[in-house]
Amino acid sequence: MIPNPTIALLIFSILVLLIYLGIKTRVWNRRTKAQRLKAQVEDVLKQLYHVQHSNKKATLNAMAGALKMSDSKLVYLLEHMAGLNLIRLKGQHIYLTESGTDYALKIIRVHRLWEKYLSEETGIDKSEWHQRAEMMEHNLTADQADELYRSLGSPRFDPHGDPIPMKSGEIIESSATPLSGIHPGKYVRITHIEDEPEVIYKQIINEKLHIDQQLKVLSCDDNKTRFLSEGIEYELSTIVASNISVKELNDEESFEAQAVRLSTLKEGEKAKVVGISKECRGANRRRLLDLGFIKGTTIETGLDGPMEEPKAYRIKNTLIALRNDQADLILIEKIAS
Amino acid sequence: MSDQNNQIDDIISFASSLRWKVGDDFHDKLTEAIYSDAAVITSRVETKGDDEKSYHFDRLLDRILTSRRFGFLIMALILSVILWLTIQGANYPSSMLNTLLLELIYPTLKSVSASIGLPWWLDGFLFDGVYMAVAWVIAVMLPPMAIFFPLFTLLEDFGYLPRVAFNLDGLFKKSGAHGKQALTMSMGWGCNAAGVVATRIIDSPRERLIAIITNNFSLCNGRWPTQILIATIFIGALVPSGLSGTISTLAVIAIAFLGIVFMFLTSWLLSRTMLKGEVSTFTLELPPYRPPRFWKTIYTSLIDRTIIVLWRAIIFAAPAGAVIWLISNIDIGSTSVASHAIEFLDPFGILIGLNGVILLAYVVAIPANEIVIPTVLMLTVAHFNITGFGAGDGVMFELDSVSETENILKTGGWTLLTGINLMLFSLLHNPCSTTIFTIYKETKSWKWTSVATILPVVFGVVVCFLIAQCWRLLF
Numbered sequence: 001m002i003p004n005p006t007i008a009l010l011i012f013s014i015l016v017l018l019i020y021l022g023i024k025t026r027v028w029n030r031r032t033k034a035q036r037l038k039a040q041v042e043d044v045l046k047q048l049y050h051v052q053h054s055n056k057k058a059t060l061n062a063m064a065g066a067l068k069m070s071d072s073k074l075v076y077l078l079e080h081m082a083g084l085n086l087i088r089l090k091g092q093h094i095y096l097t098e099s100g101t102d103y104a105l106k107i108i109r110v111h112r113l114w115e116k117y118l119s120e121e122t123g124i125d126k127s128e129w130h131q132r133a134e135m136m137e138h139n140l141t142a143d144q145a146d147e148l149y150r151s152l153g154s155p156r157f158d159p160h161g162d163p164i165p166m167k168s169g170e171i172i173e174s175s176a177t178p179l180s181g182i183h184p185g186k187y188v189r190i191t192h193i194e195d196e197p198e199v200i201y202k203q204i205i206n207e208k209l210h211i212d213q214q215l216k217v218l219s220c221d222d223n224k225t226r227f228l229s230e231g232i233e234y235e236l237s238t239i240v241a242s243n244i245s246v247k248e249l250n251d252e253e254s255f256e257a258q259a260v261r262l263s264t265l266k267e268g269e270k271a272k273v274v275g276i277s278k279e280c281r282g283a284n285r286r287r288l289l290d291l292g293f294i295k296g297t298t299i300e301t302g303l304d305g306p307m308e309e310p311k312a313y314r315i316k317n318t319l320i321a322l323r324n325d326q327a328d329l330i331l332i333e334k335i336a337s
Numbered sequence: 338m339s340d341q342n343n344q345i346d347d348i349i350s351f352a353s354s355l356r357w358k359v360g361d362d363f364h365d366k367l368t369e370a371i372y373s374d375a376a377v378i379t380s381r382v383e384t385k386g387d388d389e390k391s392y393h394f395d396r397l398l399d400r401i402l403t404s405r406r407f408g409f410l411i412m413a414l415i416l417s418v419i420l421w422l423t424i425q426g427a428n429y430p431s432s433m434l435n436t437l438l439l440e441l442i443y444p445t446l447k448s449v450s451a452s453i454g455l456p457w458w459l460d461g462f463l464f465d466g467v468y469m470a471v472a473w474v475i476a477v478m479l480p481p482m483a484i485f486f487p488l489f490t491l492l493e494d495f496g497y498l499p500r501v502a503f504n505l506d507g508l509f510k511k512s513g514a515h516g517k518q519a520l521t522m523s524m525g526w527g528c529n530a531a532g533v534v535a536t537r538i539i540d541s542p543r544e545r546l547i548a549i550i551t552n553n554f555s556l557c558n559g560r561w562p563t564q565i566l567i568a569t570i571f572i573g574a575l576v577p578s579g580l581s582g583t584i585s586t587l588a589v590i591a592i593a594f595l596g597i598v599f600m601f602l603t604s605w606l607l608s609r610t611m612l613k614g615e616v617s618t619f620t621l622e623l624p625p626y627r628p629p630r631f632w633k634t635i636y637t638s639l640i641d642r643t644i645i646v647l648w649r650a651i652i653f654a655a656p657a658g659a660v661i662w663l664i665s666n667i668d669i670g671s672t673s674v675a676s677h678a679i680e681f682l683d684p685f686g687i688l689i690g691l692n693g694v695i696l697l698a699y700v701v702a703i704p705a706n707e708i709v710i711p712t713v714l715m716l717t718v719a720h721f722n723i724t725g726f727g728a729g730d731g732v733m734f735e736l737d738s739v740s741e742t743e744n745i746l747k748t749g750g751w752t753l754l755t756g757i758n759l760m761l762f763s764l765l766h767n768p769c770s771t772t773i774f775t776i777y778k779e780t781k782s783w784k785w786t787s788v789a790t791i792l793p794v795v796f797g798v799v800v801c802f803l804i805a806q807c808w809r810l811l812f
Contacts, residue, residue: 002687002809003687003688005805005806005807005809005810006806006810008688008802008806009803009806012802012803012806121616122614122615122616123543123613123614123615123616123617124613124614125613153364156356156357163357166353170353172357275369278365282616283616283618284616284618285365287540287618287620288620289368289369289372291620291622292376294369294372294373294376295369295373296373296376296377297376302399302623303399303400303403303503303623304403305403305503305504305506305507306403306404306405306408306409306504306507307504307506307507307508308507309506309507309510310503310506310507310516310619310621312503312623318622318623318624319399319622319623319624320620320621320622320623321503321506321620321621321622321623322619322620323506323510323619326619
């Protein structure tokens with residue numbers, strides 16, 4: 001009557017293993033052969049566009065390396081694409097045709113719109129935006145992209161600071177320079193953080209650097225770039241710093257040298273809110289604005305709490321508890337009491 | 338005309354080129370400017386009262402209630418007192434209601450129906466089925482809720498509960514949840530449906546869904562009696578009689594703690610997988626303390642929480658009573674539907690260390706956890722033809738004597754393993770239909786309702802299965 005426990009456990013483990021493998025390999029969500037080909041063609045187009053955009057010439061070897069594809073596979077794809085009149089092959093170099101450029105811009109548009117969507121409307125962590133957009137760019141039609149564009153309030157830039165191409169293919173040239181090439185003593189603002197390669201992007205995220213952050217470059221040589229921002233001194237290797245693009249502050253902007261993060265406010269100190277970092281987006285940002293975290297409001301510490309976080313702050317006669325990662329995104333200027 | 342059109346095109350393309358330059362955040366800047374202007378205007382006309390004294394009192398109280406040393410201690414103390422008041426205090430009104438509904442009104446109804454000559458099936462269906470289930474649910478459910486919820490609401494009104502959320506948020510953050518989930522979880526110890534409604538206080542979509550889905554892991558008031566009874570019969574019996582009370586109490590507390598463990602585990606799992614894409618915003622306002630408005634609080638908590646939940650429970654209990662009576666009284670061949678179902682479920686039940694009776698009881702008693710044990714007893718007596726107990730097929734009953742209950746269950750083939758697994762399954766199974774319906778009302782999503790319903794059963798079956806196999810390998 002009672003089943004053999006050993007056999008029962010064995011069958012159970014096999015079932016668990018099968019379910020795990022099924023989820024891991026997404027058996028029910030496989031792309032068809034035609035879909036895979038389309039995705040590969042689109043990846044090649046995008047890579048070609050980026051190479052041409054940075055005024056370089058695309059060669060077969062460099063492309064195969066960048067796309068992590070075998071030469072023979074790439075040759076096959078390029079022949080297929082030349083047949084579709086998306087590219088021209090001239091000697092050693094590969095060029096996009098006009099229709100190829102349009103196609104590439106369409107893919108880039110979807111990619112950046114999707115990243116914008118993920119940043120504004122979902123809680124997906126920013127380290128995952130790029131990978132998810134890489135999947136999505138092959139799936140959305142132009143009409144769906146337009147609908148997304150409208151529902152997001154016609155954004156012009158993605159969350160990394162890259163311009164989103166218009167439906168017509170219109171796009172601006174970015175005039176930013178890499179952080180690694182800025183002279184010491186200059187005041188700059190981060191306009192773009194490159195999300196590829198991922199290793200470096202993750203490193204930048206871990207440093208809690210973000211778009212629109214103002215910095216003062218302290219020193220800059222072949223190996224290291226040092227700068228001051230939000231009351232913290234940073235030191236980045238040149239490789240990492242060259243993936244951050246910056247612009248010098250214009251006349252209307254002034255360097256908020258006194259600005260520090262709310263998380264540095266100590267018991268008994270008073271401060272004025274300078275602003276909420278751009279990194280705080282969507283619902284989170286609206287919520288903080290609703291609670292009164294507006295430029296000029298005075299704020300002081302309230303309660304420390306029994307654990308490391310949250311901490312409560314007194315603002316507009318109310319105690320508001322914030323977690324540390326939120327307090328990192330609110331900039332304040334301390335008032336001498 | 339074409340000249341004008343050209344001009345318009347020029348303006349549009351000029352505007353478009355400007356939009357690239359104005360940057361992405363001009364909406365934000367505009368909003369922030371409006372907010373700041375509004376703040377300046379209000380500060381000019383705003384007059385403030387002098388609240389120095391109450392402000393300092395608040396600060397002092399806050400420092401004690403959220404201090405590293407006393408914060409958690411005070412919290413545990415208050416919660417224990419509330420639970421103790423609820424469990425102890427509910428005994429008297431519960432037994433009074435029980436006497437009134439089951440020992441006075443029920444026989445009266447039966448004799449009235451006999452005197453006007455109702456056919457036996459209508460009499461059985463209405464009084465043994467529908468009335469019995471409803472009366473049972475009211476008697477067991479109403480008193481604890483009528484004590485627990487007003488006490489809870491008083492604390493809320495005083496301003497203490499946000500401080501609890503504040504104290505515990507660091508802990509809950511680690512599992513991807515909101516500190517306020519501590520409150521909805523405690524509310525779930527009273528009633529899961531009320532706990533689900535209470536998640537409205539969590540304004541972040543992701544954390545609210547987590548709180549809703551995991552609320553079922555709070556052992557609700559309909560399940561405490563089951564736990565206590567089974568622990569007394571099977572676990573208390575393992576130790577000398579002097580210790581049995583303490584040991585069985587500890588066993589029940591252990592199960593409640595296991596529920597908390599599962600709550601954290603599931604929260605962690607959900608926030609990293611299924612709910613990763615939901616928006617998450619944390620804010621917690623700590624309002625000033627104020628003397629609770631006693632009568633208003635009692636009134637609103639009775640109306641808002643107790644009565645509404647009770648009403649839903651009754652609506653769901655009535656058909657369940659009917660079903661329980663019907664499956665026991667309709668025969669296919671020579672045996673009742675219930676017996677067929679028990680025989681069908683038995684192999685799987687035995688596999689996971691339970692039995693067919695328990696599984697059938699959990700299926701038909703979906704409307705209310707309160708009627709699981711009465712249903713189990715009735716089904717066992719009917720299925721194993723035990724004579725001398727109960728009031729006939731399809732009539733739920735409970736026994737005052739624990740040892741008689743034990744005899745019935747052991748005749749039904751129960752062992753220590755069955756007892757332990759029933760305690761686990763009672764913690765880890767689908768929410769009652771009242772709660773499922775409430776989850777749907779709160780989330781408006783079939784997807785999340787099904788997740789909240791199915792996930793705990795899967796946990797329950799897997800845990801019971803593993804325990805049963807290990808048990809059989811070891812003993």
